[in-house]
Ligand SMILES: CC(C)[C@H](C(=O)O)[C@@H](O)C(=O)O
């Protein structure tokens with residue numbers, strides 16, 4: 001089997017992270033008997049500053065031909081915030097209809113969480129975030145911009161189709177995961193009475209097809225509290241794009257921070273994209289000090305989605321061993337190892 | 351001085367909390383030489399179930415005549431979620447134009463936070479939440495509701511006037527507070543490019559009038575991470591209604607939970623309303639086990655707003671002493687004291 005992977009190392013520490021990710025992917029492929037054909041694309045801040053281009057249409061057409069996309073990080077100190085995020089990351093999510101943002105939140109043995117009295121048994125859930133609709137759709141506008149009568153409008157658009165496929169994915173994922181067998185809808189039904197009325201109806205309608213899975217509901221404000229106070233409450237959380245953005249970052253911090261948090265932008269019928277969610281961290285770029293585990297975990301998620309379950313599990317296991325036995329901290333510069341040494345360690349334990 | 355206070359004890363444990371709050375308010379008034387004239391209103395779940403009424407127009411007209419409103423908690427297990435929140439709490443906020451939701455997040459000595467290695471010196475900031483606009487405006491609707499072509503729309507409306515007065519309040523509050531002298535705008539400028547474009551422009555425009563105050567910006571997802579990882583980063587956070595709802599609950603949990611978290615719904619030129627933010631907790635109702643400190647702190651915030659600074663500070667000091675010297679926990683039933691005993695303790699230390 002040969003998988004065609006588009007690699008977008010991106011900005012800042014992205015390339016160093018992806019370099020270690022590819023090292024691990026190549027090693028596991030050899031062990032498991034498959035191959036990668038990787039094509040690298042230079043989208044990101046440097047290219048934008050040089051050419052004014054974020055993601056050309058021709059490249060988008062090419063990307064559709066791959067089996068998956070492996071993304072480092074997008075974000076450059078000299079580019080106004082918003083341009084690269086919208087022009088590259090969000091554009092890829094939308095154009096490739098990657099309608100699921102999947103974020104496992106799992107505390108590994110040996111990793112420090114900022115929460116008191118919580119260990120690996122307490123922090124082990126998955127957020128299924130809708131990834132193509134809601135407040136991220138870009139709808140909105142201004143009235144009398146720049147005057148004292150200005151009105152700025154931002155609109156969340158939610159479709160039955162978009163909500164249904166996301167919720168169905170969450171229930172199916174929860175069944176496959178086979179742990180607490182509970183899906184929590186995270187919303188704000190008491191205030192967002194249109195958007196979450198749809199979400200709530202579809203949640204119960206789809207959920208009824210999964211009698212083995214418990215249905216649970218929490219307002220987004222309560223969800224954030226519980227993630228800190230009782231994270232063991234959760235198994236699979238399903239939510240909209242904006243709330244998902246918020247609670248997945250909170251999830252990252254309780255599982256030990258950006259050094260370990262990986263995410264998948266998934267189109268189960270199309271081309272999916274996997275990324276460490278930590279950003280480009282330009283101040284650490286080129287120093288071989290950034291933690292590559294998040295990128296390596298993103299690689300494992302990519303293998304899982306490609307159907308290489310055993311290879312994915314091998315990487316996950318190796319990462320857990322490295323966390324438990326070696327790293328002093330997950331923070332850049334404080335791991336006790338360089339970026340490439342961490343990659344080597346993971347390879348050693350494959 | 352005689353202050354006219356409208357008291358809405360509300361549902362569940364609300365009346366018990368307010369009873370202790372009034373006990374403390376009455377005691378401090380005597381010590382400081384002012385008086386309360388309190389009128390009680392029975393809005394809440396019971397009345398709604400009996401009469402179908404949430405907040406009659408005539409009552410709203412009466413409420414406008416008071417100096418302040420002291421609210422227990424709204425929420426009844428037999429009433430569909432949303433009805434009382436929208437019919438009473440949100441209606442009061444909107445009709446009385448209480449455009450600021452003020453939420454001090456302060457960890458008191460002796461109170462346990464769920465965060466590792468964080469103490470009172472690390473957790474001491476204030477959230478200024480816009481309280482009358484944004485996603486809470488109720489704008490939105492359905493297309494083809496109940497069909498597979500359904501579209502549900504929820505709109506955030508932000509006005510220059512609403513944003514300006516909120517941001518101005520935050521800068522003025524920060525100057526009065528006189529601590530780190532920093533205001534952080536919490537937004538999502540890279541995605542909500544209409545709403546937070548307005549917020550960001552007004553933030554810098556108003557902020558320029560406060561050269562003594564540092565301006566800081568954080569995306570809402572990063573804000574949640576930092577609240578857990580580096581809460582000492584913050585001094586005053588200003589944000590919109592929805593993000594404010596989320597981060598204030600996260601704030602409540604890191605300061606020790608709902609037992610201590612109080613909030614003010616403030617119209618600096620009108621009638622303001624103060625409340626413990628913990629909800630009605632019906633399962634503890636009538637048992638004299640709920641923690642009344644949040645309601646007592648809300649009472650102190652009310653006095654502060656009424657101009658009784660010294661009395662407010664006396665309550666705050668007494669609450670801190672009770673936390674440091676007496677309570678085993680802030681949780682209902684685990685304080686080591688009954689609800690009324692906690693009220694008595696606060697009175698003793700006034
Ligand atoms: C970079 C930004 C546009 C993005 C988002 O808001 O979705 C990020 O925060 C994420 O969660 O992947």
Ligand SMILES: CC(C)[C@H](C(=O)O)[C@@H](O)C(=O)O
Pocket residue numbers: 190191221435436439440595627
């Ligand atoms: C009860 C609910 C409508 C309310 C809100 O969302 O504002 C509450 O969560 C709060 O923060 O005061």
